[in-house]
Amino acid sequence: MNTGLRITSYAAALAAAFGIAYGVGGGVGEISLRTESTAHDGHAGAAPGGASAADPGSTADPGQGAAPGGLQTSERGYTLDLKTPAVTAGRRTDLKFAVVRDATGRPLTAYQEEHTKELHLIIASRDLAHFQHLHPARAADGTWSTSLTLPRAGAYRVFADFTPDGGEGLTLGADLTASGTYAPAPLPAPAATAEADGYEVSLRGRLSPGRAGELTLGVTRDGKPVRDLQPYLGAYGHLVALRSGDLGYLNVHPGGEPGDGTTRPGPGISFTTTAPSTGTYRLFLDFKHAGRVHTAAFTVRADRPAERSDTPSTPSAQPGKHAGHGH
Structure with missing residues (x-):
């Protein structure tokens, strides 16, 4: 072989x-x-008790979130x-x-x-x-x-x-x-920023189990804030969040929309979401600038407050280009 x-x-x-x-x-x-088990029983890849095979540290906490x-x-x-x-x-x-x-x-x-x-x-x-x-x-x-x-x-x-x-x-x-x-690829290590096609994207906020939280992503280019993002899918950014292991798909809501009188076209893009359990998640941000859509990818850990008392308030992000994107 x-x-x-x-x-x-x-x-x-x-x-x-x-x-x-x-x-x-x-x-x-x-x-x-x-x-x-069949699709009706859940998804392949989840280990008994809620821990996933790919991320054994994640646990599903009943009643925490949707x-x-x-x-x-x-x-x-x-x-x-x-x-x-x-x-x-x-x-x-x-x-x-x-x-x-x-x-x-x-x-x-x-x-x-x-x-x-x-x-x-x-x-x-x-x-x-x-x-x-x-x-x-x-x-x-x-x-x-x-x-x-x-x-x-x-x-x-x-x-x-x-x-x-x-x-x-x-x-x-x-x-x-x-x-x-x-050849499987390891999950990228956490970091505070991600690069996408020459843009640098930072991530602020926390992904909390069972609690809605705001995530703000800031876009810069050549060290300067990007203040003229273009609408994409009815917003200045589109965020997809997936749980490592079983690939649970999180519901993410953008904060505001173009033309509402309050939402600015960058550099910050805000979203609200809730982690259904502790564990590791991947976030994929699509944003449009200069006529092209770019994607930045992040690795984020969702922990209970007691587990993260000594950790910084900014969630982790994965540096490097996204693995793929199409439209």
Whole structure:
């Protein structure tokens, strides 16, 4: 075997058919195939008692906060039907899926726009090294499609964030496998700033278990504050937060919007969110400037106040460029 690990399309097909997940260690090695519970019972990758396999220090604290989205393929009468459960790393693929009404078995065709789009598609690798935020096109029959290229082999999670017309917002998730030579990446170490395409982004505030908190991200370029951010998805920034291990998808609310008379176009972008448990999270900030969308990625630890009495008030962030982004 080469230095990497070969994930075959056959193994990917098994994963799609039987709900088999790829259990990955800290380095390149054998992939263990184990049968997980069904999507209705939760998400593969979570260890008993709420601790995740990838982040054994995280614990789910019942009653602390709202449960994260994306852990189930079916919820509240809707199912995410991923019609392309396996792709080849490095090869452009037309990814297709549908949101199916369980009561009728037919794809949903009526959506309510949220952040200027009917549906937001998020794709993240299990090691959280790769991230894409896509906006697929919907056909008249309710089938969504988008062009997708995954640069690395491995296991991914697909999130469909949407609101049925007349209903409440919902995030469903499904597993996606990219075949090829696989080498897992370690979770980036915490730091106070992140770099994205020549921009430096700082992060202030705390991610607290069971308590809503404000996070403020400041954007600078060449050492100067950026005060002319452009609207993107109805705000000056779009933030996606994922829990390490099970990839629970957190609900994040932007603080204000362009044109409301109080929200400034930078350098600060504020959001409010609640961590559902202690543990490690990855934050992905999309912001638009000079006609282009950029993404900064952060690693943040959510601890109880007693556990962080000796830690600085500023949360940690991951330096370096984001692993991937698409529109």
